[in-house]
Amino acid sequence: MHYRLRQLLATALLAIAIAGCGDDGGESVILATTTSTQDSGLLDELIPAFERDSGFRVKTIAVGSGEAIELGARGEADVVLAHSPAAEEELIAAGKAGERRTVMHNDFVIVGPAADPAKVHDADPADALARIADAKAPFVSRGDESGTHTFELALWDDAGREPGGGWYQESGQGMGATLQIANDKGAYTISDRGTFLATESARDLEVAVEGGAELLNVYHVIDIAADAGERVNADGGKALADWLVSPAAQDVIETFGVEEFGEPLFVPDAAKTDEQIRAAG
Amino acid sequence: MDVLWDAVVEAFRLLLSGDGETWEIIGRSLRISLTATALALVLGLPISAALAFGRFPGRRFALALVNTGMGVPPVVAGLVIIVLLWRSGPLGALGLLYTQTAMVIAQTAIALPLVAGFSTAALQQVDPDFRLQMQALGAGRLRSLWTVAVEARLPLLAAGMAGFGAVISEVGAALMVGGNIAGQTRVLTTAAVLEASKGAFALALALGVILLVIAFAVNLVLTAVQQHGRA
């Protein structure tokens, strides 16, 4: 009886080992980032280059901005790439992180149907949202505490409006899906320019409001301190952070998207401060 | 409706053109889910034998637990495994989070109640005196149990097919525990979810169609084996 039991256990362990064969590679670095960063496709270019150069194996976990930072805070990730300034600052304040460095920026745009029922074309961003709320024009929100969603909520604040009611809908999904919903319903929404350009199913929407420092979307990389949790790969996290602000990475960022969309999706910003970026934007 | 037709066309285009990424994902999906199903069978058969033939206090309670386990949402299973495997968890030292191994573990946990529950019913369908008769012909305890299992091989294979169907199609656990990392832990279901969230619904559907085709192929083979034993 025991003999058979041991046979079974041995088979089980062997099976697990075989299945896990796809898992080997270098030492792992866990990068927590946002879905919009992932969806843009930029990481698909950057990460393999880093892996080649460094020998590390990167596990990119794309979740909402809030969750990415939370993972970093708990030491479940080694490096965080996000675009949620307020939450990032909290992370630094809590002492869990090494450095917070600027990597790149792009901008948000307010998009909507060509007919522009709320007449927001070329308005001030906060003003535009006020007009949308007053006109009760359909608006689709991410509704998922992502960086984009947090930005949107801050903008409602600036507009002095509390969004809610039948015209305001929360998709709870990623940017691509949210754009498709807005497209189908002829609604307004806020999107980062990169995703908007890349999403075919948003073809009936047009950019209504763009430009200006208020719509800047800055990405920072934060490497996590070794004492943030057990088993943090601080060296690996720092290596990736260092690499992202290095000329090699910044060159890739500068040209990403030009071929496909005619314009770059991001602007590389390593070593600039936030003020400098704002002044330029 | 065009989307559906486009999806089917796209699915076969991806399959037949030998698209590297697609076939990599297919291979990974099959490897993970078939391993999990096999493990569930290996672990589930002794459990179901104990539940079918054992006489111990709380047997019925245990059986009810197993049957309830069939309805546990894969997401919940994934969450439990995550809490065990993440760095600050009890098994964090194994460094298994976001690996295929972790996905196998999660899917085995999902398939196990299904396989064990159906296998118990399969074994109980055999005449209760059958095992006794085998022992009366010289079979030991384990050998006679094995003979009962062989006798019940049709419904037992069905239990396996049920387990496979459940795990090849689940997304909740695979997503949470694997992280949907390209080239590492992305499988058909998590890839479909990713494409859907990006708004690329036709591609997401195409992946779904591919999943159905693959699952059908596997079940065709298993059914052939099962029905061959129908002497």
Add this chain to the structure above:
Amino acid sequence: MTAPPALLGLRGIAVHVGDRAILELEHLTIEPGETLAILGANGAGKSTLLRVAGGLRRPTRGRLSLHGRAATPAQLREASAAVLQRPLLRRGSVRTNVETGLRFKRVPAPERRQRTAQWLQRLGLESLADQAAHSLSGGEAQRVSLARALALAPQLLLLDEPFGALDSPTRAELLADLRDILATSGTAALLVTHDRHEAAATADRTAILHSGTLRQIGPTPTVLDHPADADCARLLGFDNILSPHVASRLLGRETDHAVAVRATDCRLDSDGGGAGAVERILPFGAFTRAIVRIDDTRIFSDTPASSPEWLTAFEPGTRVDVHINLSAARTLP
């Protein structure tokens, strides 16, 4: 001079389920080569006894021995092979089924094939050898079950009412085959049955089990014809158990014991004074049963198939006397 030890010995056996005693047996032996029938009604504990003897069920207490030495259940299973009530065949051909036990014992392939072929032939199954076991009739299936057990060449063959579910002609045929096989193979056999004719046809000794206890055991002809008590008598087909008072009256002599007599040994006579009256007539085709009431007692009388005249003469209400064949009457101790 000591006799050679029995093949199988059971001592102080008791089987309890909850607080109910299903079986209680002080002492029982089976000699090498003999066929022992266990006769009893349903629920008498016969199957339990068979399973204990075959090491298939642990008794609550008691000791079993093989050839005089203490035996574990595993050893008992090794020495015996069973044919249970239902054929319980596996998926596969008849041949595969007959091989089952030989495979369990890891008998090498050439010997296994030879022994299987031998027993297929012996039980007339050659033409069915490659047929699917599940397509067989009841009788054919039990033949396979028998061949399967015999192929193991066991020291003791256990048969649990093997022919109970079969129709009479099939049962008779199989009984005859079994008797021949047992006579020539030297295998001992424990045959559990509720049918005394099966015991009469095959067994050297017969034991009667009633409510879990052994009431009587001895050479088959003796036991079958001389019941030890009223329960045994009923089991053995003695339809009438007469109280001492009624017995004295009908036998024409005083006795203070109960008397058992078969219905076939009671003849009706309507010419005399008529101590009793016919209550009912039950025609059974081959014979007719009359139920006669004498005082408080019912007496059964069987007559070979009767003519319409007989039926009229003995119609219900007729006053009759019952004449008992004295040599067939058995006094119960």
